Every structure is written in structure tokens, then in C-alpha cells.
Amino acid sequence: MFQMSFSTFRERWELFIGAILSVGVGVALVQASMLVLAATGEPQIPPGTSRQAEDKIREGFVAAATVMGMTAFLAMFLAVFIVSSTFSFTVAQRRRDLALLRLTGGSRTQLRALLLSESLLLGVVGSALGVPFGLIAKYAQTRLLVEIGLLPEGFTAPWALWAVVVSGIIGVCVALAGVFTASLRAAKILPLEALRETGKAAEVMTVSRWFFGLSFAFCTISMVMWAQGANLIGAMMAALGISMFGAVAMSMLSPLVVPFTAWLFGVLVPGSTLVGLAQANLRDGVRRSAATASPLIVLVALLLGLAGTFGSLSAAGGEEAKRSVNAHLVVSSTGEEAERLAGIEGVAVASRQNAVDITITTEKTQNKRVIKRNFYSGIVAVDAADYARTHTLPPARGDLAALAGNTVFTGPARNADRIAPGQVLPAEAGGQPLQLTVVGGYPETLEMGDSFLVPRQALPRQVWAGAPTETVVQVAQGQDPDAVAERIEKAGFSQVQTVSQWAIARAENAQDGNVKILTVLMGLAGLYALMAVVNSVVIAGSERRREFAVSRVTGMTQPQVVRVAVVEAIGVAVIGLVLGCVVAGAGLVGIGGAVHKAIGTTVVFIPWTLLAIVAMGSVGIVAVTSAVTAAIATKDRPVSLVTTKE
Structure with a gap:
């Protein structure tokens, strides 16, 4: 053997x-x-x-x-x-x-x-x-x-x-x-x-193909429905599953779409002999078309599905941030500079949020072992009264009014750690040891959020004076926010944004990070799938030498045969793109439902730019590969191939 x-x-x-x-x-x-x-x-x-x-x-x-x-x-x-x-x-x-x-x-x-x-x-x-x-x-x-x-x-x-x-x-x-x-x-x-x-x-549609195609389609639909009521982590995992299971389902069932695509070609480009021949080849070579479209379906489903999922989460995070702030402006400065904002004409409330460099230590018992963890980032010093007036997110535990003296509130980033009120967390601020009592905590949000909120009065001035600070400004009633923003800028503050601009910037920063992660996640894998597309086109074309030769001895020239092969390949590429977009759309439906459950509104991001790049790139690569393969397959004399016995 x-x-x-x-x-x-x-x-x-x-x-x-x-x-x-x-x-x-x-x-x-x-x-x-x-x-x-x-x-x-x-x-x-x-x-x-x-x-x-x-x-x-x-x-x-x-x-x-x-x-x-x-x-x-x-x-x-x-x-x-x-x-x-x-x-x-x-x-x-x-x-x-x-x-x-x-x-x-x-x-x-x-x-x-x-x-x-x-x-x-x-x-x-x-x-x-x-x-x-x-x-x-x-x-x-x-x-x-x-x-x-x-x-x-x-x-x-x-x-x-x-x-x-x-x-x-x-x-x-x-x-x-x-x-x-x-x-x-x-x-x-x-x-x-x-x-x-x-x-x-x-x-072509064998019993096993029907079974696996319908089974994976059922699993895909089930995951879409389940994602509607899942939390965001579950919805993200479901989106990945939808992309994979949906791609397999569409690949298995793609032969059902080929005849319709062949008919559509005839409708869109009537009267063309070459297109008519490509249309006939699509109908006759259903198995070949489905095999060529399969890796393209996977490529499109994964790329667009994951990009849409990450983009939707970023956009939803920005919308959530915008809704969580009851104010007009956000000013960036140092802690010392932010102290002057409350005295500017037209400013009703200036909620200063200092990103302080202190240490907070948590402890938890796991398998009879005490595990300690030090936190240095995501710790924000606030004035509880101002913070409560300018932020709408309700605490999951406790009352923000209790955030005074040596106390601490857990932020959204630490919600999963289940740090219960009443616990005392050791801290160090500017070389001074502190014992901070947990008096409440915020629920998990779409964005990572802060780790801890501490009262500014519990910290030495030098700790927050030079800290990077965002001040959420609520404008006094009857005042024009644009005029107040202009006064703040004239007072020496260079970065003044409306809440909408601030939320959009946060969403764009999150999206930039997501794009980078997606580049790592799908960069090499996407090239892998694209290589499979090229491989399928080459296999399909190289095995059609005799078919091409028959076309040539019946009167077609070599360029005409190549053009027919290219038109047919473009039709197959369109099948793969459309079915891959259907799978990606199903993933967006799932993540859109999860976002609606989390923030009360549906936010969906469609990666139009990536879609255009993938569509043009895929069609271009398939067309060029098909043209080169067909040219190589038709370089021999057609009579010698036609008379060869298979």
C-alpha cells in the first residue's frame, strides 16, 4: 500500500x-x-x-x-x-x-x-x-x-x-x-x-453532507438565540462558536446555492456567450464550486465575525460610558491643576478623578492557601459627593455616601473578585500605611473600568497632586456648555472635550486595541485560510485540462477559455463571500442581543472597510489564480488532450 x-x-x-x-x-x-x-x-x-x-x-x-x-x-x-x-x-x-x-x-x-x-x-x-x-x-x-x-x-x-x-x-x-x-x-x-x-x-448533497450541514446549522442558530440572553463573556465565546459552526454549516450546504448563483449570472449579464458557458460550468461543476468556496466561507466568517464582535463591544462600551456620565464636559489635567476648575464661571460641579499611584493588597483563600495580590493601577481618588452627582451607574453593593475616611469602593474591574463589604484591605500611599475598609462596590461594565475608588481626603496631597486626572464637569443651569468650555481653555486647560467626544475617543481607543488583538488572532490564520482558497482554485483548474481542450477544439480561443474560467471563479468567490457574510451577520445578531441586555440599547458595528478589503482581495486573488491556472492548463495542443483516453 x-x-x-x-x-x-x-x-x-x-x-x-x-x-x-x-x-x-x-x-x-x-x-x-x-x-x-x-x-x-x-x-x-x-x-x-x-x-x-x-x-x-x-x-x-x-x-x-x-x-x-x-x-x-x-x-x-x-x-x-x-x-x-x-x-x-x-x-x-x-x-x-x-x-x-x-x-x-x-x-x-x-x-x-x-x-x-x-x-x-x-x-x-x-x-x-x-x-x-x-x-x-x-x-x-x-x-x-x-x-x-x-x-x-x-x-x-x-x-x-x-x-x-x-x-x-x-x-x-x-x-x-x-x-x-x-x-x-x-x-x-x-x-x-x-x-x-x-x-x-x-x-453532491449526500446523506452525511445533509446531516452535518443541518446539524451545524441548528447548533449555530441555537448559539445565536442563547447569546441574546448571555453575559458579554458568554456572548463573545458564542460569537467565536457561531463563526466556526456557521462556516462549517454553510460549507456543507453551499452546493444548494450554486444553481441559484448560476441563474443569477444569467439574469445580470444576459446575452453573453462566455458568461452563458461559465453559467453552465457552475451548474455542472457543483462539487468543484462548493470545494473552492469552502475555505473562502471560513475566511470571511471568521474575519468579519470577530471584527464585528470586537467592534460592537467597543462601540457599546463608548455608548455605556456616555450614558454613565451626567455632565457636559470632561477635562484632562493633573490633580493640582484640576483644583482650579470649580472656581471657573459656569461650572456647577467638578468631579475630579485622580489616577493615583498607591498600592492596595487583597487576600483570598483558595485550597486552604492565602493568596495575596497587589494592585498598583486602576486606583482612582474621588470626592464621593461630586462623583455621585456626575455618575449614574448605581453601586451593586453599599452606598457611595459611605466613601469617606479610610474606606474604599471596589470598581467594575474587581466585581468578579467578590470583595465583600466589611473587609479591610492594607494599602500604602506615599510611604504611609493605610487600612481601608470596603464599604461597597460597582457592578461589572462593558469596559474594564476602575479597580478601586478611594476618598481623596484619605490620601496625602502629594499622592494626588501630580496624578493624571479626568474632571467631569457639570455646567450650571442656564449656561452654554460651549462658552464654559471656552473659559476653561482660556484658564490654561488644553484638553477639554464634550462627554460625547470623550466617549467616542474611549471607544476608538478600545477599537484600536481590539484591531491589534484581531491582527494577532487572525493575521496568520487568515493567511492560512487564503492559502487554502488558492490551493482549491489550483486543484480545480489543473484537473480540467481535457475540458478546456474540448472547448478549444469546438472553436474557442485560449484567451476565451481563460476568461470563462475567470468568470466562473468570480461566481464561486461571490458564493463564498455571501455565505461567509451570512455567518458573520448571525454572530452580530447574537452580540447585539447581549449588548442590548447589558446597556438597554442595541449597538452593532459592521466592519465595512474590512468587508470591502476582503471582498476585493478575495475576488482579485481568486480571479488571478484562476487565470494563471487556466493559462497553464491550456498551453498544450488541445487535440493531444482530447484524444487522450482517461
Whole structure:
């Protein structure tokens, strides 16, 4: 069997090279993600780092570990999906060869063994290629994480043999899993049906395809409905599941859309002979069109789905911030400078929020062990009365009026820590020890929010005087906010914003961070899926030499044949784009419902710019790849190909 597998590889290498590269890139991404993930377990803190900067670095390591875990998961999903669809298409292209093998005495078991041995060989070769690719992918992922600020400069992820072994095993398992279903289907088809393209061999929507397509569609719809009432973390996870499950469902059911697309081509461009031929090719090559569209569906669903999810959360965070402030202006300054705001004409309330550099220590018991954690950032000094007048978010526990003296209020960022009122938290402010009693806490919000609120009078003046400060200004009744803003600027304050401008800026900053994370999460994975699109187009075109030759001997020129292939490929690309957008839209419906539950209004972000780039890029790449493949496939004399017996 292995000898036959080697012979098949030599003779039909163009069918396998794409699957080998798919396994190799999948192994590389998984290997790199595991190495970086393992290295983030021990934060590398540069010497001389301030306490707040150290806190930020540790949070960045946690975020990087989360991103790398998701990247490894996506890489494995893409590897299984792409290798499975690629190998299924490859087996379908070799149906006649396999039928002849059966007619010469080969059994179904031997046929399955042949295909599985080919996949084993494919997995071993692909995994071997993935090891050096993994070093490149590790460097690329590390640089991306450093560039977006999650990891510090100088971060390194040491090479480890265990990651190579684990990713290699995953690569072989992915290859075997990818061909398993295709081998079962190939063995069930009768040899004569395969030779004549009749019976089960002519079926595209098989029982298994219907079953898996409808099952994944049902799971996708269920996740969309569940996300409507879930919290935001659950909705984010559901959005990822919707993108993956929906992409699989649409890929399985895509043959149902091909005939409609062929009809639509005829309606939109009537009277064109070349388009009519492309339309006929779409109707006749449903399996080929579906296999080519599948990786594009995954690419569009994941990119647009995740971008829309992150963008919606950022926009909702800005809307929530705007609604949580009962004021007109927000002024940025130092704590000392902010003291002058209350005396400016037209200012009714000036709620100063000093981001102070102090330490608060929390303790909790876990598995009979006392775990201490120091917080240096996200601690804000406020005047409780002014804060209550300018902020509308109600506390989840306690009363803000109790925030006086040596007390502390837990912010939205610490809601999940369940720090109960009455607990005493040790603190250090300007070298002075403090004992702060917890008197209440705020609920979780869309944004991370502050960690702790402390009374300004409990802190030495030098602690908050030079601290970065945002002052929320409520304008006196009858005063024009624009006129008050102008007076504040003339008083020497350079950064004065309306609450709407301030909220929009917060949303844009959050979106910038999300875009950076999305770049790491989907950058290499997106290139991986795009490579699969190119591979599918190449396989589909390279196996149509005789079909192209028949078109040429009937009177078509080589440029005309190439144009027909390009038009057909564009139609397939449109199918993939539309179905991928349907999946991404389903994810937005889910996240929109979760946002509505959280803040009382539906906020949805549609990434139009990314959609335009993906659409034009995908169509362009598919068209160019199809043109090059068709040109190569038609370079031989057509008569020699037409008269060749298959």
C-alpha cells in the first residue's frame, strides 16, 4: 500500500501539494502558539520598572496567553477543516482512478487503506515541513504581540522539543481525520457508478453532507438565540462558536446555492456567450464550486465575525460610558491643576478623578492557601459627593455616601473578585500605611473600568497632586456648555472635550486595541485560510485540462477559455463571500442581543472597510489564480488532450 501511495504522490503531486502545505502551516501555527503560550507563564519584568508599569506588563502577559490559546484553537480548527475539504475534493477528482482500482480486484478495505496510508504520508511530510515553518511563525507572533504592547521588548519564547512533538502528532492526526470521511464515501461508491458519473457518484448533497450541514446549522442558530440572553463573556465565546459552526454549516450546504448563483449570472449579464458557458460550468461543476468556496466561507466568517464582535463591544462600551456620565464636559489635567476648575464661571460641579499611584493588597483563600495580590493601577481618588452627582451607574453593593475616611469602593474591574463589604484591605500611599475598609462596590461594565475608588481626603496631597486626572464637569443651569468650555481653555486647560467626544475617543481607543488583538488572532490564520482558497482554485483548474481542450477544439480561443474560467471563479468567490457574510451577520445578531441586555440599547458595528478589503482581495486573488491556472492548463495542443483516453 505504501508503495502505491508513493507512486500516487509522484504522479498526482499537484493534488497533494496543497494539502501538505495546509498540514505544514497548521503544525507551524500550533507549535508557535504553544511555545509563546508556555513562555507567557513566567512574566519577564525588565529591571527598574515602576509598579504601575509592572502591573500593566503582567496584565499584558495574561492577555497574550489568552490570545495565543485562541490562536492555537483556531489553527487546529482551520487545519482540520481545510485538510478535510481539500482531501475530500482530491478524492473526488480521483474517482475514476479509484474505480479502476476496484475493477481490477481491489476491495473496499484496500481502498480505504490506500487513502489512509496516503494521508499518513501526507501528515508526516506536512509535519516535517511545519517544524521550520514554526520557527518563522513563532517569530512573527512574538513580534506582533510586542508591537501591540501586550509583551515587552526583548521577550523571547525558547524552543522546546515537546511542542514540536505535540504539534507533529496533531498534524498526523489532522491528516488522518481529514481523509477518514472521504475514504468511507469513496469505498461505498460502486466502481461502475464512479466511471460513468451516475448513482451515488453523481450525488453532491449526500446523506452525511445533509446531516452535518443541518446539524451545524441548528447548533449555530441555537448559539445565536442563547447569546441574546448571555453575559458579554458568554456572548463573545458564542460569537467565536457561531463563526466556526456557521462556516462549517454553510460549507456543507453551499452546493444548494450554486444553481441559484448560476441563474443569477444569467439574469445580470444576459446575452453573453462566455458568461452563458461559465453559467453552465457552475451548474455542472457543483462539487468543484462548493470545494473552492469552502475555505473562502471560513475566511470571511471568521474575519468579519470577530471584527464585528470586537467592534460592537467597543462601540457599546463608548455608548455605556456616555450614558454613565451626567455632565457636559470632561477635562484632562493633573490633580493640582484640576483644583482650579470649580472656581471657573459656569461650572456647577467638578468631579475630579485622580489616577493615583498607591498600592492596595487583597487576600483570598483558595485550597486552604492565602493568596495575596497587589494592585498598583486602576486606583482612582474621588470626592464621593461630586462623583455621585456626575455618575449614574448605581453601586451593586453599599452606598457611595459611605466613601469617606479610610474606606474604599471596589470598581467594575474587581466585581468578579467578590470583595465583600466589611473587609479591610492594607494599602500604602506615599510611604504611609493605610487600612481601608470596603464599604461597597460597582457592578461589572462593558469596559474594564476602575479597580478601586478611594476618598481623596484619605490620601496625602502629594499622592494626588501630580496624578493624571479626568474632571467631569457639570455646567450650571442656564449656561452654554460651549462658552464654559471656552473659559476653561482660556484658564490654561488644553484638553477639554464634550462627554460625547470623550466617549467616542474611549471607544476608538478600545477599537484600536481590539484591531491589534484581531491582527494577532487572525493575521496568520487568515493567511492560512487564503492559502487554502488558492490551493482549491489550483486543484480545480489543473484537473480540467481535457475540458478546456474540448472547448478549444469546438472553436474557442485560449484567451476565451481563460476568461470563462475567470468568470466562473468570480461566481464561486461571490458564493463564498455571501455565505461567509451570512455567518458573520448571525454572530452580530447574537452580540447585539447581549449588548442590548447589558446597556438597554442595541449597538452593532459592521466592519465595512474590512468587508470591502476582503471582498476585493478575495475576488482579485481568486480571479488571478484562476487565470494563471487556466493559462497553464491550456498551453498544450488541445487535440493531444482530447484524444487522450482517461
